[in-house]
Amino acid sequence: MLIGVIADDFTGASDIANTLAKGVPPEGGLRTAQFAGIPNVPADPTLEAGVISLKSRSAAVQDAIKESLQALAWLRQQGCEQIIFKYCSTFDSTPEGNIGPVADALADALNANGVLVCPAFPTTGRTVYQGHLFVFDKLLSESGMQHHPLTPMTDPDLRRWLGHQTTSRVGHLALKSVLAGVHETKNILSAEMMNGNRFIVADAVTDDDLLVLGETVADQPFITGGSGIALGLPRNFIRAGKAEGDGVQFAACSGPEAILAGSCSGATLGQVALHAKKHPTLAIDVPGVMSDTVTAANLLAFIKAKRGLAPLVYSSGTPEEVKDLQSKYGREAVSAKLDALFATTAQQLVENGFRRIVVAGGETSGAVAKAITDQLDVSAMTLGPEIDPGVPMLTIGTDEPVALALKSGNFGAEDFFAKALQIMEGSS
Known part of the structure; x- marks a missing residue:
């Protein structure tokens, strides 16, 4: 290396x-x-x-x-x-x-x-x-x-x-x-x-x-x-003759899809709004998450019911909404609860055969990627094609690979979510 x-x-x-x-x-x-x-x-x-x-x-x-x-x-x-x-x-x-x-x-x-x-x-x-x-x-x-x-x-x-x-x-x-x-x-x-x-x-x-x-x-x-x-x-x-210059390896993934958004950035809020015009979306009730009345099972049920329609679940909110929730429950507590919710949801999606998962938000992406790689006992993620500047497709595993897109909150065009799912299955 x-x-x-x-x-x-x-x-x-x-x-x-x-x-x-x-x-x-x-x-x-x-x-x-x-x-x-x-x-x-x-x-x-x-x-x-x-x-x-x-x-x-x-x-x-x-x-x-x-x-x-x-x-x-x-x-x-x-x-x-x-x-x-x-x-x-x-x-x-x-x-x-x-x-x-x-x-x-x-x-x-x-x-x-x-x-x-x-x-x-x-x-x-x-x-x-x-x-x-x-x-x-x-x-x-x-x-x-x-x-x-x-x-x-x-x-x-x-x-x-x-x-x-x-x-x-x-x-x-x-x-x-x-x-x-x-x-x-x-x-x-x-x-x-x-x-x-x-x-x-x-x-x-x-x-x-x-x-x-x-x-x-x-x-x-x-x-x-x-x-x-x-x-x-x-x-x-x-x-210097130390490398060959053939970096990107591409393997398309087909199968059911889901989008998990935990970013509050302006770009992600716009992406969620555009996606909601044509696809089913579910806003996560954060007080419900904090009281354990909203669980991964609820998110999974929604996504499974909307399978094939590019369903999206999100916890994004305006800066004012986020500030109010953090003031009420504590910043670290809210973050930890949401990370755990998204991580468990991702693992349950994989268990139920979902193979294309798009994630928005740095903390959310970390929680989801770590949960899936631990679940599949694979640490290395293979690089695929670029979806938007700074956001590549990643694949985990070889037999039934899972395709991931981990998007920083501020990155991606408005149609990023739909575009990512298309590229994952080899179309654009």
């Missing part, structure tokens, strides 16, 4: 696995697998990249550090030459969050300095300019991410935000240097390291900028960022 990724949630892991598997023309990508948690057996020796999906984004700092270091140990045992710490392309965290501490711990373990920090993903509107993170034409703090129920992001200045979380010094690689090319970016990185800056926030507003950064860090042992930072990395290994 050449590249190892430690991702702090499951949708982000799918996103960067997709980037590594696709690569860029003409070289192509790497043979990539996504793992649901840290495997307890060695990886397939033919793999060139492995992405470990953790649920550490909202975890306590020490828990996130411990799990990330365990993931690092396994990846190093597989021979990885380069490690990426992948976090959200909207850097959602809190001043007490774990992105900085985890990055510090991994950098210590790898004896790394001058570590790139770049959550840019221009294809989905995430760009970094003058060290500030934008979502399309809005600063991150005005994009809706300030209302995220678990990790609200209220400051777009990545240098300042990272400074809340680490005692390490944070520098900046400006866009004008990136536009000047690889030679200049390498010089700036070296200068920032000489000035004692361990982490370097890099500007990037286009994919070409990410390709420059990818070539710049070809020999770096440790990189941090969103999935975009991996865009240029496969070709470094392919050009």
Whole structure:
């Protein structure tokens, strides 16, 4: 294995696995697998990249550090030459969050300095300019991410935000240097390291900028960022003759379908509204979930009754609705209950022969993917075609494979749900 990724949630892991598997023309990508948690057996020796999906984004700092270091140990045992710490392309965290501490711990373990920090993903509107993170034409703090129920992001200045979380010094690689090319970016990185800056926030507003950064860090042992930072990395290994460039393997899945949505993002709310115009939907009564009067059996019964009609069950709500529920029951309690509900529902769907499952929301995706991989006793998920930017199809198992799409709340076109189900069965 050449590249190892430690991702702090499951949708982000799918996103960067997709980037590594696709690569860029003409070289192509790497043979990539996504793992649901840290495997307890060695990886397939033919793999060139492995992405470990953790649920550490909202975890306590020490828990996130411990799990990330365990993931690092396994990846190093597989021979990885380069490690990426992948976090959200909207850097959602809190001043007490774990992105900085985890990055510090991994950098210590790898004896790394001058570590790139770049959550840019221009294809989905995430760009970094003058060290500030934008979502399309809005600063991150005005994009809706300030209302995220678990990790609200209220400051777009990545240098300042990272400074809340680490005692390490944070520098900046400006866009004008990136536009000047690889030679200049390498010089700036070296200068920032000489000035004692361990982490370097890099500007990037286009994919070409990410390709420059990818070539710049070809020999770096440790990189941090969103999935975009991996865009240029496969070709470094392919050009060096270490990889072949045939990343995406596709196996269509047929069978019954279901959609589970646990995201409160504006994009997911729009996707749910559009889907509801032509397909059966069920809004989950969260107070009923908290009192155990709404269970996985209720969701399963609805989905089975609407089989063949692309049924959707969802717990999405407006920021105001979410805030009221969290105030009444507690943020962690609501999240834990809903994760458990979706996880159990997913396992019951698989038991009842459902083979195409679309999931929206990072926490929900993590709960569902871990539940199904544990159920099938398979840790590796195979990458399939991209459904929308940043969201690939995944398959679990070989005899009767289950197709999954794990969608970050903010990702996907309005018709994502129907499109995902079509691509899973080999049509578009």
